[in-house]
Amino acid sequence: MTEHRHDPCEQAVHIITREHLNLWRMILLLERLQQDIAEEAQAPDEVLINAILDYFEHFSERVQSGPNEILLFQCLRTRAPDGMAVLDELEQDYLTAHEALQGLRALLHDSLDDWPARRGHVIHAMSRFTQTLRRHVQLEEQVLIPQARALLNESDWAQIAQAKDQYDDPLFGERVREEFKELRHRIINMAPEHVGGLGIEHPRRLAPPPPPEALLEVKGLVTAYGRIEVLHEVDLTICRGEIVSLVGANGAGKSTLLMTLSGLQPVDRGGLVYAGADLTRIPAHQRVAMGIVQVPEGRQVFRDLSVHDNLRLGAFTRKGGVEVSEDLEQVYNRFPILRQKRDQLAGMLSGGQQQMLALGRALMARPRLLLLDEPSMGLAPLIVEEIFDIIRELNGEGITVFLVEQNASQALAISDRAYVLEAGRVVLEGAGRDLLEDDKVKAAYLGI
Ligand SMILES: Nc1ncnc2c1ncn2[C@@H]1O[C@H](COP(=O)(O)OP(=O)(O)OP(=O)(O)O)[C@@H](O)[C@H]1O
Ligand SMILES: [Mg+2]
Secondary structure: OOOOOOOHHHHHHHHHHHHHHHHHHHHHHHHHHHHHHHHOOOOOOHHHHHHHHHHHHHHHHHHHHOHHHOHHHHHHHHHOOOOOHHHHHHHHHHHHHHHHHHHHHHHHHHHOOOOOOOHHHHHHHHHHHHHHHHHHHHHHHHHHHHHHHHHOOHHHHHHHHHHOOOOOOOOOOHHHHHHHHHHHHHHHHHOOHHHOOOOOOOOOOOOOOOOOOEEEEEEEEEEEEOOEEEEEEEEEEEEOOOEEEEEEOOOOOHHHHHHHHHOOOOOOEEEEEEOOEEOOOOOHHHHHHOOEEEEOOOOOOOOOOEHHHHHHHOOOOOOOOHHHHHHHHHHHHHOHHHHHOOOOEHHHOOHHHHHHHHHHHHHOOOOOEEEEEOOOOOOOHHHHHHHHHHHHHHHHOOOEEEEEEOOHHHHHHHOOEEEEEEOOEEEEEEEHHHHHHOHHHHHHHHOO
16 A cells, blocks of 8 residues: 555544544434434334444444554553553443443334334434444544544554554454445445435435436447447436446447547547537537546546646636636645645656546536546555545535446445446446346456
């Protein structure tokens, strides 16, 4: 792993912060469900709530299995021989967590027999539970981490940062992160959509979704290099607000399709309609101005220009001025590492940082439809997760995303819909989560 190697402290804190972010997501989810229970006469969803409790239980079990194996705690004990109250408190929390969890599970289960007679009890218990969790995570964030920053030296941090590569570190090890990710996926698949899940087993919604509205329609698209036809009558639709992914083997024509959409490759036959306008004769730079912005394969930043100049070039279709500076500021806020390196040559950045720069540059053009060509290619797993998180975040802010990925399982997991391209033809399409379960897709692209 080469990312952020320059500062092991920041790297370790970053890992911890990411775990916390996931914990916060789970806490917020539980609170939303608690609110649902309070507002609706409907019985709580025991399976879903138990799945969330599994997440916290797994966490506390991992920690209990060996608090001494968690390097961060170990180092802190060494550096603070007289003891640290916050450590004692946190460890105590882990011990009582198990009991609290079992109590909540039992109460929930029993209360379902005569629901809603004990609804008040359930809400009360859930709210006590989430409050304790909040306090615990805040304690780690506001007390433990600052103290650790003050007490630990560089070699401690280096050790902690490295622990994530050791398979078995109970908090940061590769295997544990995978386990947590699986648990999260399970929860996301079960959680109703109005609380941010996919809601597979829970079609109940608070409001009916708006009817899908096409942002981009590709009809019978044929693209050729010279006389060699690469895309054969491709049909696909990307609706406003969606993340749509395109999966396919090497050479299937994925990049060709993206370049045809962005105008870098001419259309031979067929139609491209974007926001109601015929795109086929519109040149690439004008498509950028219309909001169709591509992040090309292999990132392709301008290696000999500074980070700052790369970003400014992203706004080339726009008039300069205040808005551009504001957007630059936003990009720097989103990617603090880019601010830190703003005057360095882009070629000196690591792969992950270059990908962030490529994304940042695309954002400078204010995209409505972001075309991403294998953004996770060649990046370390932690950075891949971060990239996928960013994609989801951008989508949450209203940007429609068309994502080409070799990393099919992660792409499908975050996609609303997906297409499978084989030798220039669309052979399969469906909801991202359905394709994840599809036997053909599993065999060909997920290595299952
Ligand atoms: N500039 C070009 N001139 C001629 N043929 C090309 C050109 N670019 C790509 N091709 C061919 O077009 C086909 C599709 O290539 P494309 O790069 O679109 O595939 P891809 O799905 O993006 O593959 P990968 O997963 O390797 O990125 C391949 O057979 C490739 O060799
Ligand atoms: Mg490609």
